[in-house]
Amino acid sequence: MFSVGLDQYLILSAVLFCIGLFGVLTQRNVIKVIMCLEIMLNAVNIALIAFSQYITPVTLTGQVFAIFVMVVAAAEVAVGIAIIFTVYRNRESVDIENFNILKW
Amino acid sequence: MLEIAFALLAITAVASAVAVIVVRDIFRAALCLILLFMTVAGVYLLLHADFLAIVQILVYVGAISILIIVAIMLTRDARQGPPLGNLKYPAAVVGILLLGVVVFGIINTAFVIPDNAPLQETVKPLGKALFGDSGYLLTMEIAVVMLLSAILGAIAVIREK
Numbered sequence: 001m002f003s004v005g006l007d008q009y010l011i012l013s014a015v016l017f018c019i020g021l022f023g024v025l026t027q028r029n030v031i032k033v034i035m036c037l038e039i040m041l042n043a044v045n046i047a048l049i050a051f052s053q054y055i056t057p058v059t060l061t062g063q064v065f066a067i068f069v070m071v072v073a074a075a076e077v078a079v080g081i082a083i084i085f086t087v088y089r090n091r092e093s094v095d096i097e098n099f100n101i102l103k104w
Numbered sequence: 105m106l107e108i109a110f111a112l113l114a115i116t117a118v119a120s121a122v123a124v125i126v127v128r129d130i131f132r133a134a135l136c137l138i139l140l141f142m143t144v145a146g147v148y149l150l151l152h153a154d155f156l157a158i159v160q161i162l163v164y165v166g167a168i169s170i171l172i173i174v175a176i177m178l179t180r181d182a183r184q185g186p187p188l189g190n191l192k193y194p195a196a197v198v199g200i201l202l203l204g205v206v207v208f209g210i211i212n213t214a215f216v217i218p219d220n221a222p223l224q225e226t227v228k229p230l231g232k233a234l235f236g237d238s239g240y241l242l243t244m245e246i247a248v249v250m251l252l253s254a255i256l257g258a259i260a261v262i263r264e265k
Contacts, residue, residue: 004110006217009151010210012114016121018203023125025195031175032130035137038168039121042144045156053151055215057222060233063153064240067230070163071247075254077168081175082258094179 009050016043030087030094034080041073110150117143130176138169155227 002008016039023036045066052062084094091098120143123136141164148157223229234240 002107004107004150006215007210008110008114009147011207012117012147014203014206014210015118017206018199019118019121019125021202022195022199025198026192027125029130031172031179032124032133034175035124035133035172038137038164038172039124039140042141042164045160046144046147049148049151049153049156053153053222054217057218057220058229060223060226060229063156063226063230064233066153066156067159067234068240068243068247070159071251074163074168075251077171078258079254079261081171082262084175085178085262088179 006050006054010047013043013047013050016040016046028096030084030096030099031081033096034077034084037080038073038077041069045069106150109146113143113146113150117147131173134169134173134176137172138165141165141169152222152224153226155230 020036020039020043023039024033027033027036048062048066048069050062052060052066056062087099087101088094090101117140120136120140124133124140127133127136141160145157145160145165148154148160232239234244
């Protein structure tokens with residue numbers, strides 16, 4: 001049996017982050033891109049809380065950072081989905097190929 | 105015991121993250137994402153972060169996933185998402201390279217781990233760390249203003265003309 005320490009949590013976080021990165025780069029549906037972005041943010045939170053547990057167990061700095069990451073994630077999803085709705089209303093599609101209105 | 109719990113949670117988390125990408129039906133992908141959020145909350149519990157585990161359930165499982173599901177319901181023709189884009193192989197190379205570099209760095213770093221026992225319950229210390237003296241009060245205020253402006257911005261963007 002292996003022992004669970006800081007390294008294992010960080011490797012789990014890295015694996016989840018890379019899966020999310022792959023999804024963000026490859027998905028065509030914008031809602032799925034946002035879902036993969038959430039996977040990446042969750043992976044970062046796991047790393048922050050693992051550091052908080054093992055490196056600063058009393059001052060809890062990593063957990064404070066994780067709270068701020070959650071706040072930013074909530075705001076990001078709200079704004080992102082509002083933008084998706086607006087583009088969907090104009091273009092009748094959520095394919096990322098159609099999100100080129102700002103392209104010069 | 106801890107090892108078994110961690111292994112189960114890690115396998116479930118990675119499998120559901122892969123399922124979010126692989127599953128074609130976007131509604132099922134959203135359900136896999138909710139499963140991922142719950143397993144991440146379990147990982148937080150293993151790390152003695154009880155308050156953050158509850159917040160994870162409330163914010164991610166309760167709010168963000170509902171928002172994503174509403175977005176799926178309102179964009180109807182896109183239930184069967186199109187296949188992966190043409191960036192598939194470069195993205196896989198980038199992901200695997202990044203994973204290799206990060207894992208190499210983690211394994212070859214000697215982290216300084218202090219002897220302090222971890223806190224058993226974190227709600228009170230976390231509140232003191234956020235709002236107490238030499239805390240993060242200003243950052244908290246900025247985060248609150250950012251949330252408000254994000255809500256107002258979302259309303260302004262989505263409003264019918």
